[in-house]
Amino acid sequence: MRIACLDLVSNSFFPVLAAEELGFYKAEGLDTHVELVRDSAAPAALRDGAIDAMAGVTHLVLKQFPRWEGVKLVVAIQQGTPFLLVTRVDLPAKRGDIQALRGLRIAADVGPVVVFQRLLIEAGLDPERDVQIVKLPGGDNPNISFGVYAASALEEGQIDGFWANAMGSEIAVRRGVGKILLDVRRGDGPAAARHFTFVGLVTTDSLIDRDPERVAAAVRAIVKTQQALRADPTRATEVGKRRFPPDAAELIATLVERDLPFYDPAISEEAVAGINRFAQSIGLLPDPVSYEQVVALQFRDLWRS
Numbered sequence: 001m002r003i004a005c006l007d008l009v010s011n012s013f014f015p016v017l018a019a020e021e022l023g024f025y026k027a028e029g030l031d032t033h034v035e036l037v038r039d040s041a042a043p044a045a046l047r048d049g050a051i052d053a054m055a056g057v058t059h060l061v062l063k064q065f066p067r068w069e070g071v072k073l074v075v076a077i078q079q080g081t082p083f084l085l086v087t088r089v090d091l092p093a094k095r096g097d098i099q100a101l102r103g104l105r106i107a108a109d110v111g112p113v114v115v116f117q118r119l120l121i122e123a124g125l126d127p128e129r130d131v132q133i134v135k136l137p138g139g140d141n142p143n144i145s146f147g148v149y150a151a152s153a154l155e156e157g158q159i160d161g162f163w164a165n166a167m168g169s170e171i172a173v174r175r176g177v178g179k180i181l182l183d184v185r186r187g188d189g190p191a192a193a194r195h196f197t198f199v200g201l202v203t204t205d206s207l208i209d210r211d212p213e214r215v216a217a218a219v220r221a222i223v224k225t226q227q228a229l230r231a232d233p234t235r236a237t238e239v240g241k242r243r244f245p246p247d248a249a250e251l252i253a254t255l256v257e258r259d260l261p262f263y264d265p266a267i268s269e270e271a272v273a274g275i276n277r278f279a280q281s282i283g284l285l286p287d288p289v290s291y292e293q294v295v296a297l298q299f300r301d302l303w304r305s
Contacts, residue, residue, distance in 0.1 A: 001030050001218060003201075004037035004045055006056040006111065009145035009248050010165045011255040012082040012199050014236065015263060016055040019225040021239040027224075028217035038142045039111040046071070046204065053203040053218065057082065059275055060111050061202050062284040070205050072296035075219045075303060078199040079262045079271070083112050084169040085182035087161035088154060095181060096188045098123040104160040105132045107153060109139065109146040114282050115196050116163040119182075122190035134159060147171075148248060154178050166259070170251050185262060195274025200267065208296055219265075219302045226263040233257035265303040267295050 005013050017034050019025050025032035034055070037045055043064035045051045054061065055077055065071045085106070087093065093100030102125070108116045117127040127133060136153050139146055147168020153159050155177040162168065172178030182188040184196075201222065208215050228235060236256040240249035256263075269291045276294070279285035 001025070001032040001053065001214060002051045003032060003034045003053045003055055003218075004042040004051040005034050006037070006039060006042055006054075006060075007145050007147070007165060008034070008036045009148055009244050010167050011252065011259050012078050012165050013055050014239070014252065014256060015077050015222055015225045015229065016201065017243060018229065018236065018239045019221045021242055022225060022228065022235060024221040024225045024228070025218065028221045030214065030217050030221065032218070032221075036143070038140075039109065041142070046202065052207055053201055053215075055201050056199065057111055057115070057197045058200045058202060059115075059197045059279050059284060062279055067285065068289055068294050071202050072205060072208060073200045073202055073267055073272075073294055074208075074215055074296045074299050075201045075222050075265045076198060076267045076271070077201060077222065077263075077265075078259065079264050080185035080194055080198055081115060081196045082165060082185070082199055082262075083115060083163050084166055084180055085116075085161060085163050086151075086154065086169045086172050086178040087181045089177055089179050091160070091179070091181075093181060095179075098125065098182065098189060100181070101125065101131050101161070103130075103132070105134050105158075106161045106163060107134050107136045107139065107150050107159045108163040112146075112163055115193075115278075118196060118278060118281055119184070119189060119193045122192055145248075148245070151175065151178065166255050167248055167251065170255060171247060174251070192274070192277070195271060196278040197275055198271055203296075208298075212298065215296070216299055216302060219299045223265045223302060226265060229256055229263060230260050233260065267300075267303075 147164030
């Protein structure tokens with residue numbers, strides 16, 4: 001089974017990668033490889049059959065599968081909008097102060113940028129006039145982790161902040177160059193932003209119809225990986241040593257332990273409604289669709305196995 005992951009050096013997608021490295025796919029009889037496929041390229045690869053499933057922020061799939069037609073969410077990998085806003089450490093602003101972003105240069109990757117723009121709008125800011133949302137030279141390299149790359153750009157003074165995963169945020173904080181201004185999962189910023197998106201495993205209706213047991217095996221493997229990490233977060237380190245740069249490998253167990261409350265495989269109706277409202281607000285969805293149209297309900301019992 002081929003699974004595309006939008007960012008390998010990340011706590012957000014980590015259970016999908018850990019399921020391979022810790023042997024949970026193999027234990028379910030799957031020959032599975034998780035590979036890096038950045039942002040919009042992943043939904044296109046899913047559409048074209050180049051991959052079997054995508055582990056990513058779920059709203060992105062709508063760019064290639066309008067109204068969720070032809071795809072389903074099968075399991076949640078991490079709950080809640082996974083991006084954090086980090087600013088330079090000397091910014092005179094308290095945590096949660098979104099108004100402090102006025103005039104600053106904030107970097108965001110292709111997929112997360114629409115989430116950040118909508119966050120600003122919800123907070124009463126104009127993303128085109130009040131904040132300078134910038135691209136990082138080289139930030140679209142398909143082989144990098146954007147958050148880690150952005151942390152270095154912040155350290156070098158190229159930007160005033162960035163919107164990315166917790167790995168990049170932690171690196172910036174530990175280097176003493178950044179501080180977390182917003183973590184919407186933990187209550188910072190507009191309440192609606194917590195449910196703009198989440199990290200889930202998406203596959204096609206055709207694969208579910210053709211080989212439902214293979215999809216079920218992948219779901220079981222991810223659920224068991226989440227359970228194993230909750231039981232012993234230090235197991236994340238062995239995965240990091242195999243697949244991460246050294247500095248990130250040292251941090252991943254800390255991030256996983258911190259994020260244990262979000263490693264919940266259940267896909268709630270509230271979460272789906274939040275994604276669909278967000279997708280409508282940015283023009284990816286013309287009208288609401290039902291929970292049953294978005295989620296493969298035949299795998300629901302496996303979330304609590």
